[in-house]
Amino acid sequence: MNKSRPFVFWNVAIARRVVFLAICWIMPAQALAQTANRQPVSTANPSDPSYPPDVPTLLLGVAWYPEQWPESRWEEDLRLMEAAQIHMVRVGEFAWSRIEPEEAKYDLEWLEQAIALAAKHHIVVVLGTPTDAPPAWMTQKYPDVLRVNENGRPDEHGNRRQFSYTSPRFRRFCRAVAEQMAMRFGHNPNVIGWQIGNEFSFDSYDIYTRQQFQQWLKAKYRTLDSLNQHWTTAYWSQAYDNWDEIPLEDTRGNPGLLLDHKRFVSEVWRDFENDQITALRTHADPRQFITTNIGGLGWSDRWEHYTVAQPLDLASWDDYVGQGHLDPYKDGAMHDLIRGLKRKNFWVMETQPGFVNWAAVSNSLDQDEVRLMAWEAVGHGAETVSYWQWRSALNGQEQYHGAIVGPDGTPVPLYSEIRQIGQEFARMAPKLRDTVPISEIAILHSYESRWAIDFQLHNQHYDQQQVLLDYYRPLRDLAQSVDIVSPDVPLNSYKLVVAPDLNLISGDLGRHLLEYMKNGGHLVLGPRSGMKDAYNALDSRRQPGPLAEPLGGRVEQFYALENDVPVSGQWGGGKASVWAELLSTRTSDAQVLMRYGASNGWLDGQPAVITRVVGKGRITYIGAILDPALMAAAAGWMVKVSGVRPVFGPLPEGVEVCRRVANQRTVFILLNHARQPVQVSLPHPMQAEITTNGEVSAITLPAFGVEVLEDH
Ligand code: GLA
Numbered sequence: 001m002n003k004s005r006p007f008v009f010w011n012v013a014i015a016r017r018v019v020f021l022a023i024c025w026i027m028p029a030q031a032l033a034q035t036a037n038r039q040p041v042s043t044a045n046p047s048d049p050s051y052p053p054d055v056p057t058l059l060l061g062v063a064w065y066p067e068q069w070p071e072s073r074w075e076e077d078l079r080l081m082e083a084a085q086i087h088m089v090r091v092g093e094f095a096w097s098r099i100e101p102e103e104a105k106y107d108l109e110w111l112e113q114a115i116a117l118a119a120k121h122h123i124v125v126v127l128g129t130p131t132d133a134p135p136a137w138m139t140q141k142y143p144d145v146l147r148v149n150e151n152g153r154p155d156e157h158g159n160r161r162q163f164s165y166t167s168p169r170f171r172r173f174c175r176a177v178a179e180q181m182a183m184r185f186g187h188n189p190n191v192i193g194w195q196i197g198n199e200f201s202f203d204s205y206d207i208y209t210r211q212q213f214q215q216w217l218k219a220k221y222r223t224l225d226s227l228n229q230h231w232t233t234a235y236w237s238q239a240y241d242n243w244d245e246i247p248l249e250d251t252r253g254n255p256g257l258l259l260d261h262k263r264f265v266s267e268v269w270r271d272f273e274n275d276q277i278t279a280l281r282t283h284a285d286p287r288q289f290i291t292t293n294i295g296g297l298g299w300s301d302r303w304e305h306y307t308v309a310q311p312l313d314l315a316s317w318d319d320y321v322g323q324g325h326l327d328p329y330k331d332g333a334m335h336d337l338i339r340g341l342k343r344k345n346f347w348v349m350e351t352q353p354g355f356v357n358w359a360a361v362s363n364s365l366d367q368d369e370v371r372l373m374a375w376e377a378v379g380h381g382a383e384t385v386s387y388w389q390w391r392s393a394l395n396g397q398e399q400y401h402g403a404i405v406g407p408d409g410t411p412v413p414l415y416s417e418i419r420q421i422g423q424e425f426a427r428m429a430p431k432l433r434d435t436v437p438i439s440e441i442a443i444l445h446s447y448e449s450r451w452a453i454d455f456q457l458h459n460q461h462y463d464q465q466q467v468l469l470d471y472y473r474p475l476r477d478l479a480q481s482v483d484i485v486s487p488d489v490p491l492n493s494y495k496l497v498v499a500p501d502l503n504l505i506s507g508d509l510g511r512h513l514l515e516y517m518k519n520g521g522h523l524v525l526g527p528r529s530g531m532k533d534a535y536n537a538l539d540s541r542r543q544p545g546p547l548a549e550p551l552g553g554r555v556e557q558f559y560a561l562e563n564d565v566p567v568s569g570q571w572g573g574g575k576a577s578v579w580a581e582l583l584s585t586r587t588s589d590a591q592v593l594m595r596y597g598a599s600n601g602w603l604d605g606q607p608a609v610i611t612r613v614v615g616k617g618r619i620t621y622i623g624a625i626l627d628p629a630l631m632a633a634a635a636g637w638m639v640k641v642s643g644v645r646p647v648f649g650p651l652p653e654g655v656e657v658c659r660r661v662a663n664q665r666t667v668f669i670l671l672n673h674a675r676q677p678v679q680v681s682l683p684h685p686m687q688a689e690i691t692t693n694g695e696v697s698a699i700t701l702p703a704f705g706v707e708v709l710e711d712h
Pocket of ligand 1: 198199295318320350356357358388398401
């Protein structure tokens, strides 16, 4: 304490800081609640949009950065886009220093010009709020807006995502810039929607985040006794005496803390988003939709996507292959996961125009593969496919990324393929309007279970995306349409529900799934199911926890496998790898379908798969990761006993079918993922639109070929 200053001065200073900290503590919690229930409702419907005339409802788009080019160049870019039937540009998500060159001094005139010029070329605009890359003046003058990394080191200017998502000052700047943009463009007829920030990514370890996490825990647990009990902090003397002792931890911590931290991160991103949704909705026309583009190749679990997607009008994601080539199952599953976020059609806000710049080997997709990838997206429910990006900035960290025009501004070889997609989208738009994929099978996908398993993998080869795809592949082949949804959604429309690794099954979820089975549904649980409760504590009933009773069996022990283990039974013979659970039946009507062969002694001859009738439905537990041939047999059995029917019918190897329906209308999209032409016989004559134009009962799809069939 500086002795020269009078006593009163210090007390006022301390009093002011205490008030400031209190505001940091209390404000967010209240803001949380208020923002959530103050949103005016949007009328935007992705499958039935209201775009200006001459703009097709099935949109081809591109990311465009007019702030990087002289205005004299814009017309030519938009002319070339229109010539390729590109009818949507996303603009602005990285333009903060141009939109607010000085604190509270906004320049939106250039953006108004760009939007008007786009309209002249029948190109609608999605505006990005620029909150993924704060300007230098802000981080310089207010270092408290900067992100702090896990090692306590503040980020610096010169890249992006260098902000703290909890910093009260940063959040105010975000609300202000979003509000300015909404006041200016909220009723612009050529602006059809908004993208909040860009690919929410890094959480932060700054003082605000730590205090808000502790506040969040206090609101959830109310007493430290309750937290200490649920986290078993008697373990390693972790017990907490004060809330401010609780650390921010995302890797090595107590499983209860790690799970709650992830939940907190998810709620912070949702509130970061809600801040801006409120700012936009207060001024924007309800016809303008609000979304945010989900990165991380769709599979990312940095935050809970269902939580963050909840306040949005539509979900959108950034679909990149990176190294290698299009994997129809992986890409298809990610589309289905994104579609499941809001259980309605979605946007592909970014995808690769040939190649990226960030992969270990940024190879290009082959000719026609970009078109195939675009139509696969539409088949799985995309209403827009948009490329990142139109043209590389002359300098900057992504000069090598694929684009549609070259450094001289003229088209690159891919341009003609993009134009072909644009022409097809424009022609097929009326046929696909209002149509959506419908499935009889749902795969349950829980971020909480994924986090819980990834926190304690126990076998480094346990890859949860692969485990999900092990079920998705054969089921997609057999049923030709699969939804991927959160476990808590209504399930009665599904004949078969598969949960590859539902590690956490809370009491409520257990009841929800039991209800589904009693009403006639078939629930299939994969390995590691029902091991934990909602606090990521071990469920003392053994796996599958609340579902052990209806299963009439349980898991006696789990084993991380060093070597493959033979398995055989009703689905034939094969092997289990990576993970195997020794199951037991505890009721006479629980049936053993598969048993392990000779392995580590413990598993020898023991049940690997059991099933039981429950009410009008059934439950099946698969205790191991089975080889693809066994998974194909298992899927065959699942769809047979559940009465699931293929949406189209038999198809040659390498051909994928997607079905989109609206009342009275059915459209099939056929995709040849093979590098040779293939003959496809149709279940009955249909109207072909792409390879030929007329009623056909068989078609020849060229390599990477696409066909759109209208089924009368
Ligand atoms: C992400 C970002 C874009 C760009 C692309 C590159 O998806 O949203 O800004 O960096 O990747 O592939």
